Amino acid sequence: MKNMRKTFGFVAALVIYCVxxxxxxxxxxxxxxxxxxxxxxxxxIFRGWLTxxxxxxxxxxxxxxxxxxxxxxxxxxxxxxxxxxxxxxNIIFGTPLLVIAIVAYYYIGNAFEIRSKILVGTITLGLxxxxxxxxxxxxxxxxxxxxxxxxxxxxGFTRFKTYRYIVFPxxxxxxxxxxxxxxxxxxxxxxxxxxxxxxxxxxxxNNVIANTYLNREGFLIMTLGYLLITIPLIKxxxxxxxxxxxxx
Amino acid sequence: xxxxIDNLVKxxxxxxxxxxxxxxxxxxxxxxxxxxxxxGKSTLLRLIAGLETFESGDIAINDxxxxxxxxxxxxxxxxxxxxxHNLFSHLSIFENISLILEKVHGQKREVFTSEILxxxxxxxxDEHKDKLPHQISGGQSQRASIARALSIKPEIILLxxxxxxxxxxLTCEVLYAIKKLVDxxxxxxxxxHEIGFVKHVADYVIFMDEGRxxxxxRDILSNPKTEALQAFLGKVLSFA
Numbered sequence: 337m338k339n340m341r342k343t344f345g346f347v348a349a350l351v352i353y354c355v356x357x358x359x360x361x362x363x364x365x366x367x368x369x370x371x372x373x374x375x376x377x378x379x380x381i382f383r384g385w386l387t388x389x390x391x392x393x394x395x396x397x398x399x400x401x402x403x404x405x406x407x408x409x410x411x412x413x414x415x416x417x418x419x420x421x422x423x424x425x426n427i428i429f430g431t432p433l434l435v436i437a438i439v440a441y442y443y444i445g446n447a448f449e450i451r452s453k454i455l456v457g458t459i460t461l462g463l464x465x466x467x468x469x470x471x472x473x474x475x476x477x478x479x480x481x482x483x484x485x486x487x488x489x490x491x492g493f494t495r496f497k498t499y500r501y502i503v504f505p506x507x508x509x510x511x512x513x514x515x516x517x518x519x520x521x522x523x524x525x526x527x528x529x530x531x532x533x534x535x536x537x538x539x540x541x542n543n544v545i546a547n548t549y550l551n552r553e554g555f556l557i558m559t560l561g562y563l564l565i566t567i568p569l570i571k572x573x574x575x576x577x578x579x580x581x582x583x584x
Numbered sequence: 585x586x587x588x589i590d591n592l593v594k595x596x597x598x599x600x601x602x603x604x605x606x607x608x609x610x611x612x613x614x615x616x617x618x619x620x621x622x623x624g625k626s627t628l629l630r631l632i633a634g635l636e637t638f639e640s641g642d643i644a645i646n647d648x649x650x651x652x653x654x655x656x657x658x659x660x661x662x663x664x665x666x667x668x669h670n671l672f673s674h675l676s677i678f679e680n681i682s683l684i685l686e687k688v689h690g691q692k693r694e695v696f697t698s699e700i701l702x703x704x705x706x707x708x709x710d711e712h713k714d715k716l717p718h719q720i721s722g723g724q725s726q727r728a729s730i731a732r733a734l735s736i737k738p739e740i741i742l743l744x745x746x747x748x749x750x751x752x753x754l755t756c757e758v759l760y761a762i763k764k765l766v767d768x769x770x771x772x773x774x775x776x777h778e779i780g781f782v783k784h785v786a787d788y789v790i791f792m793d794e795g796r797x798x799x800x801x802r803d804i805l806s807n808p809k810t811e812a813l814q815a816f817l818g819k820v821l822s823f824a
Contacts, residue, residue, distance in 0.1 A: 481673075483666065483668060483670040484670070484672060484673070486635065486666070486670065487666065487670040487671075487672065488672075489635065489659075490633060490635055490659060490662075490664045491659070491664075491684045491688055491732075491736070492656050492659050492660050492684075492688040492689075493684075493687070493688055494656075497687055497688070501683055501687055502672055505674050506673065506674045509674075
């Protein structure tokens with residue numbers, strides 16, 4: 337009974353959203369929906385969609401690594417490394433991704449003669465998200481109770497082994513929810529790489545819109561394409577979260 | 585056990601916690617540190633374990649003087665039982681022990697598995713070996729913590745108020761486990777408020793107050809000489 341009520345609530349809310357957007361779009365469009373021309377571009381769009389997944393996935397992996405390095409740099413007593421991390425984070429936190437993407441491609445990329453837009457885009461996104469991920473690590477690691485550190489120290493664990501066997505296995509559980517949000521932000525942020533001319537999903541759908549003048553249909557496809565990536569991802573992380581919480 | 589402490593000074597934020605403490609104890613199996621909260625007994629135990637740094641002084645267990653350079657080796661000789669068991673929360677009871685033996689002491693799984701199982705059986709934890717710490721009671725967790733301390737075959741076991749957060753029934757459970765250690769002739773240093781238990785098992789008692797040793801000896805509980813210890817015992821045993 338409770339499940340039925342939940343399902344009904346979900347379907348009703350979904351219908352309300354669909355009706356609202358259908359009304360807005362139909363009112364604005366002043367003509368019948370026309371998705372037919374998109375058929376010819378379907379492979380072109382699909383490849384852009386895959387590129388978005390690829391860029392986001394690699395960027396997130398990079399961000400997980402960069403975030404950890406930034407966290408460790410920030411914690412070190414070696415002041416140059418500490419301030420390199422602090423300054424990096426301040427620049428990232430205080431600057432829009434769009435600005436960083438343009439500077440990264442047109443200036444930094446050019447200066448180092450990196451021509452691959454996907455490479456520059458992925459690294460830029462990784463460095464950008466990495467700053468946020470380092471704060472996720474920081475929160476998770478600092479939430480590990482001091483008792484756990486002391487016990488590891490007492491039983492002779494080195495600093496590396498303490499992180500490897502005691503801290504990180506506990507950190508992974510607590511970083512999953514914020515990381516899911518971060519991955520969703522990475523996917524959405526990848527759209528800004530279109531300003532570099534990267535052939536990701538947003539850019540490709542935009543190209544098709546420019547060719548067909550079918551803006552509303554294009555933006556609908558674009559929205560659905562992004563949701564198709566982010567919703568299963570968020571579901572997966574929620575599932576893992578429940579599993580791991582159960583285990584612990 | 586032999587315990588030598590020479591002019592030990594410990595400060596926290598400039599405040600003196602242990603004040604030029606010295607002691608030389610030999611041929612003792614169970615040493616109990618007693619005193620009111622804040623007297624410095626837990627701090628002293630943590631310094632003996634090599635868990636904290638100190639301003640000046642020296643500590644030696646069985647004639648092995650502690651030094652910063654080989655502190656990790658020094659700690660390997662000491663088994664420590666914390667106030668709140670401090671089991672690793674993401675590992676099962678078995679893994680809490682096996683991880684230390686495998687990753688710190690470099691032992692082979694086929695060697696230590698049976699040892700751990702017999703240790704857990706000894707402390708009545710065999711059926712809980714695969715459970716996580718939050719799935720067992722406080723008394724069971726504390727017994728697991730004692731088993732873990734014992735698993736590294738330490739020269740000496742230090743227990744820091746192991747029953748302070750337990751109810752009377754669980755306290756009794758843990759005291760029986762400690763009694764087993766004593767019966768096995770393990771060298772033990774125990775910080776506790778369980779004066780009745782101290783009377784029963786300790787062969788040397790140190791009474792501390794405000795970071796100083798006020799009285800020490802083998803029979804100070806039955807024959808207290810200082811007013812401070814008499815007052816302390818008067819309070820803690822008033823309803824005994």
